[in-house]
Amino acid sequence: MTVGLFIPCYVDQFYPGAAIATLQLLEKLGVTVVYPPKQTCCGQPMANSGYEHLTSGCNELFIDNFSDFDYIVSPSGSCILHIKDHLHSEKRENEAVQVRRKVYELTEFLTDILKVDHLDAVFPHKVGVHQSCHGQRGLKISQMTELVAAPFSKPEQLLNMVKGIELIPLSRQDECCGFGGTFCVAEEVVSVKMGVDRVSDHLEHGAEYITGADMSCLMHMEGILRRQGSHVKVIHIAEILNSSVQ
Amino acid sequence: MSTTSTKNHAELAGQFNADENRVDWHDETLWWIRQKRDKAVNQFPEWELLRETGSKIKEHTLSNLGNYLESFEANALANGVTVHWAADAKEHNEIVHSIIKKHGVNRMVKSKSMLTEECHLNEYLAENGIEVVDSDLGERIVQLAKEPPSHIVLPCIHKKKEEIGDLFHEHLGTPAGVSDPQILTETARQHLREVFLTRKVALTGVNFAVAETGEFVVCTNEGNADMGAHLSEVHIASMGIEKIIPKREHLGVFLRLLTRSATGQPITTYSSHYKKPRPGQEMHIVIVDNGRSVQLGRKDFRNSLKCIRCGACMNTCPVYRRSGGHSYHNAISGPIGSILAPNLDMEKYADLPFASTLCGSCSNVCPVKIDIHDQLYKWRQVIVKAGYTTKTKTVGMKMMQWTLSSPGMYHVAGKAGRIVMKYAPFAVNNALNPWYKQRDMPKPPAESFDEWYKKNRGKK
Amino acid sequence: MSTRGKILSAVRANQPVLTSMPDIEPLKAYSNKETVLAQYTTVATNIGAKVYEVKSLDEVKTVIQSNFGTDKRIISTISELNDIADTKEYLSDLPVQLADVELAILQSDLAVAENGAIWITEDQMGQRVLPFITQHLAVIVNAKNIVATMHDAYSAIGISTQGFGAFIAGPSKTADIEQSLVIGAHGPRSMSLFLLNED
Numbered sequence: 091m092t093v094g095l096f097i098p099c100y101v102d103q104f105y106p107g108a109a110i111a112t113l114q115l116l117e118k119l120g121v122t123v124v125y126p127p128k129q130t131c132c133g134q135p136m137a138n139s140g141y142e143h144l145t146s147g148c149n150e151l152f153i154d155n156f157s158d159f160d161y162i163v164s165p166s167g168s169c170i171l172h173i174k175d176h177l178h179s180e181k182r183e184n185e186a187v188q189v190r191r192k193v194y195e196l197t198e199f200l201t202d203i204l205k206v207d208h209l210d211a212v213f214p215h216k217v218g219v220h221q222s223c224h225g226q227r228g229l230k231i232s233q234m235t236e237l238v239a240a241p242f243s244k245p246e247q248l249l250n251m252v253k254g255i256e257l258i259p260l261s262r263q264d265e266c267c268g269f270g271g272t273f274c275v276a277e278e279v280v281s282v283k284m285g286v287d288r289v290s291d292h293l294e295h296g297a298e299y300i301t302g303a304d305m306s307c308l309m310h311m312e313g314i315l316r317r318q319g320s321h322v323k324v325i326h327i328a329e330i331l332n333s334s335v336q
Numbered sequence: 337m338s339t340t341s342t343k344n345h346a347e348l349a350g351q352f353n354a355d356e357n358r359v360d361w362h363d364e365t366l367w368w369i370r371q372k373r374d375k376a377v378n379q380f381p382e383w384e385l386l387r388e389t390g391s392k393i394k395e396h397t398l399s400n401l402g403n404y405l406e407s408f409e410a411n412a413l414a415n416g417v418t419v420h421w422a423a424d425a426k427e428h429n430e431i432v433h434s435i436i437k438k439h440g441v442n443r444m445v446k447s448k449s450m451l452t453e454e455c456h457l458n459e460y461l462a463e464n465g466i467e468v469v470d471s472d473l474g475e476r477i478v479q480l481a482k483e484p485p486s487h488i489v490l491p492c493i494h495k496k497k498e499e500i501g502d503l504f505h506e507h508l509g510t511p512a513g514v515s516d517p518q519i520l521t522e523t524a525r526q527h528l529r530e531v532f533l534t535r536k537v538a539l540t541g542v543n544f545a546v547a548e549t550g551e552f553v554v555c556t557n558e559g560n561a562d563m564g565a566h567l568s569e570v571h572i573a574s575m576g577i578e579k580i581i582p583k584r585e586h587l588g589v590f591l592r593l594l595t596r597s598a599t600g601q602p603i604t605t606y607s608s609h610y611k612k613p614r615p616g617q618e619m620h621i622v623i624v625d626n627g628r629s630v631q632l633g634r635k636d637f638r639n640s641l642k643c644i645r646c647g648a649c650m651n652t653c654p655v656y657r658r659s660g661g662h663s664y665h666n667a668i669s670g671p672i673g674s675i676l677a678p679n680l681d682m683e684k685y686a687d688l689p690f691a692s693t694l695c696g697s698c699s700n701v702c703p704v705k706i707d708i709h710d711q712l713y714k715w716r717q718v719i720v721k722a723g724y725t726t727k728t729k730t731v732g733m734k735m736m737q738w739t740l741s742s743p744g745m746y747h748v749a750g751k752a753g754r755i756v757m758k759y760a761p762f763a764v765n766n767a768l769n770p771w772y773k774q775r776d777m778p779k780p781p782a783e784s785f786d787e788w789y790k791k792n793r794g795k796k
Numbered sequence: 797m798s799t800r801g802k803i804l805s806a807v808r809a810n811q812p813v814l815t816s817m818p819d820i821e822p823l824k825a826y827s828n829k830e831t832v833l834a835q836y837t838t839v840a841t842n843i844g845a846k847v848y849e850v851k852s853l854d855e856v857k858t859v860i861q862s863n864f865g866t867d868k869r870i871i872s873t874i875s876e877l878n879d880i881a882d883t884k885e886y887l888s889d890l891p892v893q894l895a896d897v898e899l900a901i902l903q904s905d906l907a908v909a910e911n912g913a914i915w916i917t918e919d920q921m922g923q924r925v926l927p928f929i930t931q932h933l934a935v936i937v938n939a940k941n942i943v944a945t946m947h948d949a950y951s952a953i954g955i956s957t958q959g960f961g962a963f964i965a966g967p968s969k970t971a972d973i974e975q976s977l978v979i980g981a982h983g984p985r986s987m988s989l990f991l992l993n994e995d
Contacts, residue, residue: 099740102785103750104778109785125789130746138694138713140720141733147741227696235374236652236700238383262367266654270693275770277691279350282774283359283658284693313775365975382826392818399815402808415959421800473981474972490972497974517976525982532982533892549955559928559968559983566925567891577807582817584955588946589820591963592910602839602911603946603965605983606928612959614891614924625803633810 092122094159096152096193098166099131101305101326108305108326112165112196115332119204123163126155134172138271142176149177149186157185161203162193165328167225167303170195174229196328197303198231201244206251213333214254218297219245220288220311221264222304231303235264245303245327252330258295265291269310285314293322300324345691349659362494363657369490370651372600373701390589391705394642397580398632404547404580405623411550415612417619425455428624432457432539432572435620436466439570441536443467445528447554447561448475449541450488450645451574451624453667457539468539469531471560473524480507486661488668489598489647494660528560538564542575542621543644544590548583551611552621555594555604562608571613572620577628578641590644593703597646631679636714640675642704649698649708655691664688671698675711678719686724689715747786754780820947827944832909833991836942840912843966844979845987849939853877856936856990860901863988864932868898873922874936877901891925900930900984904937906952907991910945913965914989917958924960933967933984939993 093116097109116123133148152173156162164170173193179186200206221243225231232243249255268274268284275281289311292300300315300322302308308324315322353359377383397404409419422428428451436444444461446452446468458468458479470479474491478484480503485491492500501515510523540561545552552573554561565571581590587609595601613619632638650656650670661669666677666685674688689712698708719725739745756763757780765772783791797805828835837847850856853876860880864870871894872881881901886894902921904914914935921927943949953961968983979985 097785099746099750103754104781106781106783106785106788110788113789125793127786127790128743130743131740133740136733136736136740138716139729139733140690140716140725141730141737142717143721144733144737147737151741151743223693223695223697227700234697234700236697238378238380264697266693266695266697268654268693270695273690273693277346277349277655278770278773279346279353280655280658280691281693283353283356284654285775287363287658309778310775312778313771316776317774368975380826382823385823389818389820389823392815396815396817399812401811402804405804405807421798421803423799423802427799471982472972473970477972490975492972493975495974497976500973517973517978520973521970521978521981525980528982529895533895557968558970558981560981562928562962563925563982566923566928577803584953585820585947585950588950589823592946599971602843603913603963605843605965605968607913607963607965609961611961614959623803625806629803629806629810632807635812638810638812 091160092124094156094162095123095125096129096132096156096162096164096169097125098164098169098305100309101165104309105305105326108165108328111326111328111332112163115328116163118332119200119206121204124159129155132169132172133176134169135271137172137176145176146180149179152177153179153182153185153189157189160192161199162189163196163199164193165196165303165326166305167195167222167229167231168306171224171228195225195229195231195303197244197248198229201247206248209248209251209331211252211331211333212254213252213330215298216256216258216296217249217330218258218260218292218295218300219249220267220300220302220307222302222307223266225303226264248331249327252333255330258292258297260291260295262291267307267310269306274310281310282314285310289314293320297322301327301330303327343665344687345659345663345665346687348663348665349691352660352663353658359658362660365493366651366657369599370701373597373648373651376596376600376602386589386593387703387705390593390703391642393581393586393589394704395639397582398578398638398641401577401580401632404582405577407547408545408550408580409623411548412621413550415550417550417613417621420620420622422622422624422626424626428455428574428622428626429457429460431622432574433461433464433466435570435572436461436537439536443469443535444537444539445469445471445531445535445564445568446539447541447556447564448472449539449574450668451541451576452539453484454626455624469528469535471528471531471564472556473521473558476524476528477503484662484667486669487647487650488645494662532563532567535564536568537570537572538568539572539574540565542573542579543594544581544587545575545579546584546587547580549611551584551609553587554608554610555591555606557605559606562606565610566614568617570618570620571610572622573610574622574624576624576626578643594644594646597648597701597703627680631676634679637675637679637711639706640672640711642706643672644704646703648701648703652697652701654695654697655693659691664691671708671712672706675708675715678715682719682722683724686719689719747784750784754784824947827948829944832942832944833939836907836909836912837991839909840966840989843912844969845912845966845989847989847991849991849993851992851994853936859988859990860899860934864899869896870899870901871897871922871926871930872901873920874901874903887922889923891923891929894923894925894929897926897930899932899934900926901934901936902927904935905941906949907937907942908946908949908963909942911965913963915949915953915961915963917956917961919958927962927964928983930984932986932988933964934988934990935964936990936992939991
């Protein structure tokens with residue numbers, strides 16, 4: 091099985107640690123991982139702003155880079171959801187459909203395909219888990235509180251395999267952090283208020299770290315934490331699952 | 337393009353957020369209602385089946401709406417009800433006015449109807465010398481405050497009891513400083529009782545109109561619709577074409593879904609089934625289109641017509657709770673308002689589908705499974721293609737497209753950005769950067785993942 | 797073309813391809829008939845009604861006489877109660893003349909356990925405005941007539957010829973002022989529910 095590694099543009103540029111951890115974790119679990127060097131972006135920032143009609147360049151690049159792999163894995167729920175819902179090609183729609191069927195966000199790949207039941211990770215800290223909306227409600231990575239349905243969480247299932255970790259409870263388990271793509275600047279006031287409230291929930295429950303499957307949410311919350319002068323850090327879930335004894 | 341009269345959600349939300357304590361109060365109140373909804377619906381293992389059934393009934397109805405409207409009309413006529421048709425808000429208002437005029441009166445009592453808000457009925461009648469008293473307590477409060485309601489179910493959720501106390505002191509004679517809800521409600525009871533007893537014409541909304549029987553159902557907790565209707569000589573009921581449901585038994589589905597979704601109550605105190613006028617009374621139904629048939633023709637957006645006006649989407653929306661209903665500058669606010677309004681006036685409401693992070697909470701509390709967040713995304717595409725966007729935004733997006741379509745360009749741009757952030761942070765960390773107002777920028781790392789990979793793993 | 801014609805044409809031109817009407821039978825499978833009396837009592841109490849389990853109309857009379865003054869206007873649609881209430885004269889009143897009614901005692905033939913409501917039709921109201929304009933409402937319903945859910949209720953009701961009917965669940969109320977629940981908005985300030993259990 092060969093996995094094509096797709097790294098979101100902002101993770102590549104600003105949070106390479108999350109990408110490195112994703113790569114190393116998959117390799118530790120016995121996966122052959124290839125990182126196509128010509129990848130750029132899934133196109134979501136344009137599409138969500140109403141400019142989906144400008145994303146064909148990104149779509150074609152994505153198909154060029156990834157159509158040959160058994161699976162395509164990315165440490166980002168929102169990018170994967172975007173590809174799943176919106177990857178199209180005028181000339182190669184069949185290939186686009188195939189690609190859409192084999193894209194996976196990291197945690198769901200670990201639980202559903204690799205069926206990981208054990209990790210050698212160690213992370214003795216109090217951690218708050220942020221449920222990023224697109225992964226949760228879009229990819230069904232964990233149950234949402236809106237539905238009358240049995241609870242489950244793939245990220246937490248994996249985190250519970252990490253030694254020493256303590257997952258803190260939250261008052262609002264799955265409220266949006268307010269990043270929302272260009273929303274974070276177009277509606278800056280409400281975006282920040284949502285982020286501040288989300289961060290407060292974690293702080294009130296004693297988080298030392300806030301983690302999640304989407305670096306975009308974490309980047310937004312980190313911006314707020316650092317502006318507040320807080321010592322609480324954000325960390326992508328891949329980095330926790332990949333952690334070991336220091 | 338920002339003048340003092342330009343209303344867009346971001347600006348109005350900015351104003352709303354000037355008082356953070358107030359925002360917290362508004363947010364926590366509505367979240368509490370969402371929690372009451374959760375508690376109520378989790379008692380029913382069949383809840384998701386109920387939602388699916390409600391959704392399918394509504395979808396079927398929309399696919400056969402012409403026939404159901406005709407059946408409804410035929411049955412209502414046979415029941416002794418007069419049926420009117422209004423193409424738009426203006427025609428609706430004229431019809432209501434003509435009925436009132438015919439009876440030689442100049443005043444009317446009205447129970448809650450968001451359709452009449454949409455049609456601006458009260459203003460139209462006032463211009464024509466007809467006084468309208470809104471009898472729902474929340475509506476009466478905003479009427480006295482000369483404001484529109486901010487929420488379709490909880491009209492004055494944005495008002496504190498002290499403010500309501502001041503209003504009642506000014507208009508209804510309560511002592512200054514009294515803000516106890518019991519006292520204020522008792523005052524409203526006495527004041528409105530006098531209105532009910534003296535108005536010959538009463539107007540109500542319609543929650544559901546049953547094609548099979550020609551009856552319509554009005555749901556209230558206060559009993560104000562019934563007090564107005566049963567004491568009047570003329571009862572007018574205004575409804576949108578999408579209020580139709582096929583059969584009486586379907587009321588079982590919708591009455592189970594509605595109030596639990598809205599407030600967490602098992603049912604409203606009163607679910608009144610109006611079929612025939614009281615002997616000696618006139619009953620009128622005004623069936624209104626006002627853009628609904630156009631929405632019906634929009635494949636991506638027609639399912640917004642399934643809405644049963646419960647407000648659950650507003651209660652759950654993290655943006656609505658922190659921006660308030662008035663920031664949507666439309667009769668119907670929140671997520672559902674944002675997918676209905678662009679159909680009425682795409683230019684005026686171009687901002688609304690963007691007042692969202694597309695989190696998807698709304699779609700999943702919707703009792704009739706409207707794909708609200710998907711429709712928000714699709715409206716964005718329609719609005720931009722129609723040209724209701726700014727040149728700056730389009731130029732920015734085109735640049736993004738150009739950069740991201742080319743791996744070479746992307747890496748150059750990324751590296752340039754990181755270099756600027758590292759060596760000239762002031763270029764980015766300033767008031768011109770909206771991110772930077774209240775958040776620090778991420779720390780630029782020494783190398784991107786791509787650079788790390790090339791260095792540590794060599795070429796593919 | 798008239799407005800009616802224009803609207804119907806536009807609707808027919810724009811409506812989507814016909815989809816099928818779903819069956820609501822699967823929902824009825826969830827009705828739990830065992831516990832309807834207990835569930836009804838709990839829910840009705842939670843929504844602000846006062847629930848009394850009684851064995852006879854005499855018991856009803858006793859409760860009413862101790863709770864409501866005899867100097868107030870009491871009306872009933874139940875002829876057996878003519879010693880404590882007016883069961884005739886009010887029928888010839890105009891609706892507005894019922895404004896001074898203190899208590900209305902009515903009969904219902906159907907109650908719904910999942911929401912504490914009773915179903916009452918025009919012929920059981922005497923006058924339509926009575927259950928709303930009265931300061932206090934009392935309803936007598938036979939415990940055998942409690943059904944589990946609204947689906948069961950509409951099965952029982954069927955299609956009627958009645959010009960008006962209503963589900964009434966507890967006293968009138970509002971929470972419009974800062975979500976503070978106030979009992980007694982425009983309708984009755986209280987609701988007394990007498991569950992007649994003659995066994």
